[in-house]
Amino acid sequence: MSAPMVESPRAWRVNYLNVSYGIRSWLFTTDHKRIALLYLVSVTLFFFLGGFFAVLIRLELMTPPGDLVQSETYNRLFTMHGVIMIFFFLIPAIPAVLGNFLVPLMIGARDLAFPRLNLLSWYIYTLGGAFTLAAAIFGGVDTGWTFYTPYSSTYSNSNVMLTAVGIFITGFSSILTGLNFLVTIHKMRAPGMTWFRLPLFIWAHYATSIIMILGTPVVAIAILLVGLERLFHIGIFDPKLGGDPLLFQHLFWFYSHPAVYIMILPAMGVINELITCFSRRRIFGYSFIAFSSIAIATLGFLVWGHHMFTSGQSVYAGMVFSALTMLVAIPSAVKVFNWTATLYKGSVSYQAPMLYALGFIGLFTIGGLTGIFLATLAVDVHVHDTYFVVAHFHYIMVGGTIMAYLGGLHYWWPKMTGKIYPEGWARFAALVIFVGFNLTFFPQFVLGYLGMPRRYHVYPDEFQVLNVMSSAGASILGVGYLIPMIYFIWSLRYGPMAPENPWGAKGLEWLVPSPPPPHNFDVTPVVTGEPYDYSPESEREHAR
């Protein structure tokens, strides 16, 4: 790695963005980097749509009576919010945008193993999204993102089928992405890139891909069965037709619990990259972090029953699921401790991506600890289906995943676009988001323990103060999300040119120019050392 940090006035150079122009060159591209940008645009649209529903929810909850919208509408709002945020934003966000862009670059490959399949997965995602949008436009769906039967299969009069088909279709795009990553990571590593030289971002995506491939078919089956019961009255879940309503919960959570790890593991992968770069430090406990991802992916398949502690399942089943859930907390804790230890005696700088990473650690810690509350049987009986659960998963998915996603987007923005974003604004936005987030969701823990059930349109007066606090926080959070949106777009046109390695980071993606050439590496790189090799010796070597 001998390129100078500051580039000389640049001669025109072919890169993946300028190699061809026109809408066709994007819609028919098989370049993983362009597909990543297609996903970036799509998930951003869904994020703001889901956010729009959230704004309406928080406005309604400013006052106890249902005065802004009717109950039918309110129920559709929280359902559409959940469905869009989970299936169309959080699940694809990091893997399909950052993962797509970076997996080949980080392992020294020219593309993913199946470039056309990769493009197909974006089309499938878009098709699924179109169905779901159609469901929203034709009146929405009111079952909650969890689609519990027999409400969803027999009683709901909303667009359940249209939405379900949308989710069903989108699931295949996850499966294809997972498959593509697995094969790529197994087969296309550059010479010398052994398993224990892989960046942890890759380990995280490896674990995520396993979950995508094993879990997604199960939710597809569950959705299919709901459809069969709705359309043909085949008794599967509705006891009036001879079915078992709890069977659905088992099937649904068998996927959807692991799915929560689809949302967090890639985020953890991003954090590894940020923490090491901005403390110039080899990761502390590499193999413990790598294997904790695998442990989470494996154990994650054995804990679905913790969503059903009050459902009437056997007390003994409850105990087994509770004990196993406790075990999942351990690999999460291992990661937090190792990240913290990585800072020790490092060279810590506070650029915006690092602020997001530190924010992530704090919020994820709170989310994980409150997960232990929920795994504790007697406490869960009280707080299950209250705002406590809502706060828990927002701490992890919004506080965790979205912080990591934004941190990663800032970190790799120069690589992806060739432009530098405005650092001052970025730090400011990170701070606004952190403060707004806590104001929005911390009061919900208290609300939940006080007993306010989730999915309540009308609520008793005594809960108003905390709800107003939450809504006030949400308005700050909303502004926090708009700022990066604005300066990112601004930087595309006005941002300074990015050098190939603006952060002085390690990793193969920083060896290629920004933005990278169409096929990433003109010469296949040869890897000779560990990842995160920040040390005086390695610097000296490079200086030679």
Next chain:
Amino acid sequence: MWENFPLLPKRASTFAPGVDALYGFLVGMSLFFIALIFILITVFAIKYRRRSAEEVPPPVRGSLLLEIIWIVVPLGLVLAIFGWGAALYFKMYGRAPAEALEVYVVGKQWMWHIQHPTGQREINELHIPAGRPIKLTMTTEDVIHSFYIPDFRVKKDVVPGRYTSVWFEATRPGRYRLFCAEYCGTKHSEMTGWVIVMEPVEYQNWLSSGGGGRVESLAQAGERLFQQLACDACHREDEGGLGPPLRGLFGRPVMLADGRTVVADEAYLRESILNPDAKIVAGFPSPSSMPTYQGQITEEQLLQLVAYLKSLGEGGGQR
């Protein structure tokens, strides 16, 4: 002093102090770990801040000892928490004390129907005495609901097609909120009510003012149904009927035609009425000659029949 602590709901059942103690422990533990991580990060971030752009610190390798410590200590902690939570859970969802007063609950979009064994019925209100265990046997006419009394720290889902049950003992007279906690459709947030806990004497007054001797008890209502639906044509007192006699059945083991033995609990009675073919008693023809009553009686009537059959078991019937 904690009684009016605004971050906790009222503590009005025998379970509440136990759950709050565990919750308090969890909050304390969380504060400890959050403080630990926060302080470490802040100290490291300041102490080891980057001082020059070229600075590259010497590497620190991992530490096996540290890894073991931060795996084993949290593991011990969470397993202890698991045990504590499981013990309380077992008490709540385990068998109710024998002297418990049994109340029947039927959820229906979007209200709660309550039936007392003495025959009183209420909607969205549940009157109970303080200081006596109450056992709820619950089901629903339509979708899943969940019976939730925050001030008691008690919640249990109410599932169509089966009975779920939960018990608790209220400690302080007063009015406590009742919520439906499982999303159940349009007016989910209005499927709420009150639990009214009374001193035992007051409760007796309430019972007698609610109709006194004039109210038909649940078992009596069930007996009337038993005759109306002509169950008694086949289930006669003697062995000569087309179906087995039912006196003393509840709580006893039953030999089935396929060789299994099951205990005749509420779920078995319910299933035998709605789906007679599911379990055939030894010595009776299969498929069963009994018609199904699925769709012909409401959940509330079903509960009355069950109450009647239970009363026969205790030898309390009038036949």
